[in-house]
Amino acid sequence: xxxxxxxxxxxxxxxxxxxxxxxxxxxxxxxxxxxxxxxxxxxxxxxxxxxxxxxxxxxxxxxxxxxxxxxxxxxxxxxxxxxxxxxxxxxxxxxxxxxxxxxxxxxxxxxxxxxxxxxxxxxxxxxxxxxxxxxxxxxxxxxxxxxxxxxxxxxxxxxxxxxxxxxxxxxxxxxxxxxxxxxxxxxxxxxxxxxxxxxxxxxxxxxxxxxxxxxxxxxxxxxxxxxxxxxxxxxxxxxxxxxxxxxxxxxxxxxxxxxxxxxxxxxxxxxxxxxxxxxxxxxxxxxxxxxxxxxxxxxxxxxxxxxxxxxxxxxxxxxxxxxxxxxxxxxxxxxxxxxxxxxxxxxxxxxxxxxxxxxxxxxxxxxxxxxxxxxxxxxxxxxxxxxxxxxxxxxxxxxxxxxxxxxxxxxxxxxxxxxxxxxxxxxxxxxxxxxxxxxxxxxxxxxxxxxxxxxxxxxxxxxxxxxxxxxxxxxxxxxxxxxxxxxxxxxxxxxxxxxxxxxxxxxxxxxxxxxxxxxxxxxxxxxxxxxxxxxxxxxxxxxxxxxxxxxxxxxxxxxxxxxxxxxxxxxxxxxxxxxxxxxxxxxxxxxxxxxxxxxxxxxxxxxxxxxxxxxxxxxxxxxxxxxxxxx
Amino acid sequence: xxxxxxxxxxxxxxxxxxxxxxxxxxxxxxxxxxxxxxxxxxxxxxxxxxxxxxxxxxxxxxxxxxxxxxxxxxxxxxxxxxxxxxxxxxxxxxxxxxxxxxxxxxxxxxxxxxxxxxxxxxxxxxxxxxxxxxxxxxxxxxxxxxxxxxxxxxxxxxxxxxxxxxxxxxxxxxxxxxxxxxxxxxxxxxxxxxxxxxxxxxxxxxxxxxxxxxxxxxxxx
Numbered sequence: 001x002x003x004x005x006x007x008x009x010x011x012x013x014x015x016x017x018x019x020x021x022x023x024x025x026x027x028x029x030x031x032x033x034x035x036x037x038x039x040x041x042x043x044x045x046x047x048x049x050x051x052x053x054x055x056x057x058x059x060x061x062x063x064x065x066x067x068x069x070x071x072x073x074x075x076x077x078x079x080x081x082x083x084x085x086x087x088x089x090x091x092x093x094x095x096x097x098x099x100x101x102x103x104x105x106x107x108x109x110x111x112x113x114x115x116x117x118x119x120x121x122x123x124x125x126x127x128x129x130x131x132x133x134x135x136x137x138x139x140x141x142x143x144x145x146x147x148x149x150x151x152x153x154x155x156x157x158x159x160x161x162x163x164x165x166x167x168x169x170x171x172x173x174x175x176x177x178x179x180x181x182x183x184x185x186x187x188x189x190x191x192x193x194x195x196x197x198x199x200x201x202x203x204x205x206x207x208x209x210x211x212x213x214x215x216x217x218x219x220x221x222x223x224x225x226x227x228x229x230x231x232x233x234x235x236x237x238x239x240x241x242x243x244x245x246x247x248x249x250x251x252x253x254x255x256x257x258x259x260x261x262x263x264x265x266x267x268x269x270x271x272x273x274x275x276x277x278x279x280x281x282x283x284x285x286x287x288x289x290x291x292x293x294x295x296x297x298x299x300x301x302x303x304x305x306x307x308x309x310x311x312x313x314x315x316x317x318x319x320x321x322x323x324x325x326x327x328x329x330x331x332x333x334x335x336x337x338x339x340x341x342x343x344x345x346x347x348x349x350x351x352x353x354x355x356x357x358x359x360x361x362x363x364x365x366x367x368x369x370x371x372x373x374x375x376x377x378x379x380x381x382x383x384x385x386x387x388x389x390x391x392x393x394x395x396x397x398x399x400x401x402x403x404x405x406x407x408x409x410x411x412x413x414x415x416x417x418x419x420x421x422x423x424x425x426x427x428x429x430x431x432x433x434x435x436x437x438x439x440x441x442x443x444x445x446x447x448x449x450x451x452x453x454x455x456x457x458x459x460x461x462x463x464x465x466x467x468x469x470x471x472x473x474x475x476x477x478x479x480x481x482x483x484x485x486x487x488x489x490x491x492x493x494x495x496x497x498x499x500x501x502x503x504x505x506x507x508x509x510x511x512x513x514x515x516x517x518x519x520x521x522x523x524x525x526x527x528x529x530x531x532x533x534x535x536x537x538x539x540x541x542x543x544x545x546x547x548x549x550x551x552x553x554x555x556x557x558x559x560x561x562x563x564x565x566x567x568x569x570x571x572x573x574x575x576x577x578x579x580x581x582x583x584x585x586x587x588x589x590x591x592x593x594x595x596x597x598x599x600x601x602x603x604x605x606x607x608x609x610x611x612x613x614x615x616x617x618x619x620x621x622x623x624x625x626x627x628x629x630x631x
Numbered sequence: 632x633x634x635x636x637x638x639x640x641x642x643x644x645x646x647x648x649x650x651x652x653x654x655x656x657x658x659x660x661x662x663x664x665x666x667x668x669x670x671x672x673x674x675x676x677x678x679x680x681x682x683x684x685x686x687x688x689x690x691x692x693x694x695x696x697x698x699x700x701x702x703x704x705x706x707x708x709x710x711x712x713x714x715x716x717x718x719x720x721x722x723x724x725x726x727x728x729x730x731x732x733x734x735x736x737x738x739x740x741x742x743x744x745x746x747x748x749x750x751x752x753x754x755x756x757x758x759x760x761x762x763x764x765x766x767x768x769x770x771x772x773x774x775x776x777x778x779x780x781x782x783x784x785x786x787x788x789x790x791x792x793x794x795x796x797x798x799x800x801x802x803x804x805x806x807x808x809x810x811x812x813x814x815x816x817x818x819x820x821x822x823x824x825x826x827x828x829x830x831x832x833x834x835x836x837x838x839x840x841x842x843x844x845x846x847x848x849x850x851x852x
Contacts, residue, residue, distance in 0.1 A: 257709035340713035378694040
C-alpha cells in the first residue's frame, strides 16, 4: 500500500488494505487529531501506516512509552474536545486497565477510541487473552468488526457514538482481521477544526469523593444501558434468513466469515443466522427475537464463551427455551483459533449431518508424516543480542557456576529468544519489565544462585524502570543487562526512548539507560559493545562479583536496522582450508547464516549474513574472517 | 478471463463452482514470503477478482515457519484456506511443504523450492531432515501434483538470489490453472516492485515460468 493513498480524498474508491490499515483509514475519515499507542503484534500497523502521512494530515501521531501512558495521553486530548485514537495488543490493555476504568467514569468530550487486538492461537507468542471481558469490566461499549471494511466503518461509527454518549469506545479485532487484507471502499474525510477547551469540573474529573464517584458510576451505567437500542441498529449486527427455522446460529468475529462460507458450500439455506458485532451493550432484543421458536442454537465465537453466556442469560427468560450449544457443552473449543473445520464440525453436530472433509489417501496422514525438526525462533544473523548471550554463557562458564548454576530471567521482545538453542539462557518470561522484579522475588524467596535479568531497551522504559527503582531501593543483588539495540525490533522497528532520532516530526530526545541507572543510585553501571565479546564477558563477570544491584547496557544497533541503513561493509568469509567442521560456531552462536557445505565444513550464506564478527570471534581455528560494519 | 481460455477450462469452472481460488505460500521467515503473497494478490486483483490475504506477522523475520494465504474469486469471506483446500501451495522450502500438508488435497498443485534451510538441530546431528523424494512422495500420496525445482539456483542465474520467490510466481503462471493471465502477473510485478529491481525479477519470473512449463510437459509425456 502506498502511504499517501490511504489518505486519498476520493470517496467510494476501493483500496486493498490490511485490517489495521483500514482502521487507520477510518481514523483519517473521522478527523482524528491525535493517535498514539505502544507497539504490539497484531496492532502495530495502525500507527505504522499513519506515521508517514501524519504531517500532511495535520495529525499528531506518536508511539508512547507504554499503553497506560498512551491511553492517558489520548484521554487528555479527548478531554479537550478533540478526537483521539489509542492502539495496543491484548496484553497492552492490561497495562492500560487502570486509566481505562477511571476514564470510563469521567467520560470524554471529544471522541476517544481504544483499539485492542487479540491473538487467538498465539501467533505472536502471548496469552490467548479474550479482551471482550474488558467491556464488562469497564462497562464501556465495544465493537467487533470481522473484516477490513467493517474495521474502517466501525472506527468512524465509534467516534460518532463516543461523542454522542460522551464515553470512550473500544474496538476489538483479532489477528485474522487485523492482518488480513481485502478491498475497502473509502468514505468522506471529515475536516474538523475544533478549538480545544478544558473546563474545571472536579465532580467529573476526580474520583476521591465517594459521592461523586458513585454518581459517575450511575451516569456510566445509565448511558450504556440507554444506548442499547442505538447499538442494536448498527450494521455490525446482522440477521440473515430469519424465518420459522428450527436451527439458529449466532456468530461473532471471524467465526461469522467461516460460517458464511460453510453455509454456502453446503447450500444450507434452512438455517437462521445472526451476526453479533457489538460486544457491549449486547443486542439483547435482537437476540431475544432470534431465539424465539428455535429448537437449538449454536454459538460460534473464538476464545471464551462471551456471547454464549449472554445468549444463555437471555434464553433463560423465555418460556420455550432452545438448547444452546457452544463452548460450555464442548461443541466448540475454547483454545486456539477457529477454522472452516471447527465450524463444519460444530454445525454438523447441530444439524446432524456430516460436513467434514474426507481425505482420498488410504493411510491417515499422521502415519506417513515423519517427525519434522522444529524451527524455533532465532536471533537474526548479526543480531547484537547473540554477542550478549554468548558473553553471559561465557561468564557463567568462567566462574565455574555449572550449567544451571546461574539463573537468567528473560523479558518480552526479541531478547527472549535467548531461551532457544544454542544459548538456552533464559528461564522465565512473564510480562513487560518482569525480568527484573521476578529476579528480585526469587532472591527474596531465598535463591542463592546468581541471577541475571535480560531486557530490551524499549521494554526497560515500558515497565522495567519501576522494577529497577525497587531493586535499588531494596539493594537486591541482581545483574540487569539491558540489551540496547536502540529500537523496538520484534514488532517492526518502532522507535524506543533510546532511539537516536525524531518521531513523526516531533523532536524526540534520546534517553540513555546508563544515565537513568546512575541517577537512581545504581553503583555498578557499565556500557559495553556486544560485538566485543571479551569486554562484554568481563563486564558480566565483574557485575556477578559486585555486591549489589548492577546494570550493564549492552549497546549496538539492531542488525536489520543496520542492513536498512546500509552500514554493513563486508560479510564473514570462511577459509575452508582451516575449517575442520568442528561446528563450534554453530554450537556457540547458532547463526542462521552458518550453513553446512557438502564437504561437511561450514559455509556462509551470503543472502543471510549481516556481517558481524561473532562467528569469527568464537572459531577455535581462526578459520573465519569477520564481517565489518562502518559504525 | 483465464489464461487457458483456448481450451475448455476445467479450472475456471472450478472457481465458479467453489466461488474462490486458494493459494497458500509457506516457507521460513526472511525468504520473501510476504512479498510473494502480495504479488499473487495483486495479480489476482488485475483480473478483477475479489481478493483477501491472511498473514501472520511479527515473528516473520526470526527464522520461524511462516504461512500466508491468498484467496480470490467472485466472493471471498475469509482469507483462511480450508484444510485440503489449496489449489496451489507454494513452498519456498522443502520441509515446510510437509508442515503445511493440511492445506494439500486432490486439487493441489505444489510448487516446491528444493533448496533447504536446515535448522540448527539438524546441523548438530540431533535430528534428521526428511529426504526430498520422501517429501514429494507424501505430497503425492494425498493427491497433489508436485513441481520441484531449485529456485535459489534460478535466482543466482539472474544475479540476485533474493528473486528466488519471484521464480515461484513465474511457476504459478505456468501452471495455467489460476485464471490469471501471464500479463497480469507481469503487470503486478511492475506495480509492486521498485523500478530498480524490476528487470532482474522479470528475468526470474521467466525462468520460473519456463522450468514449470517443461516440468508440465514431462508430466504429460
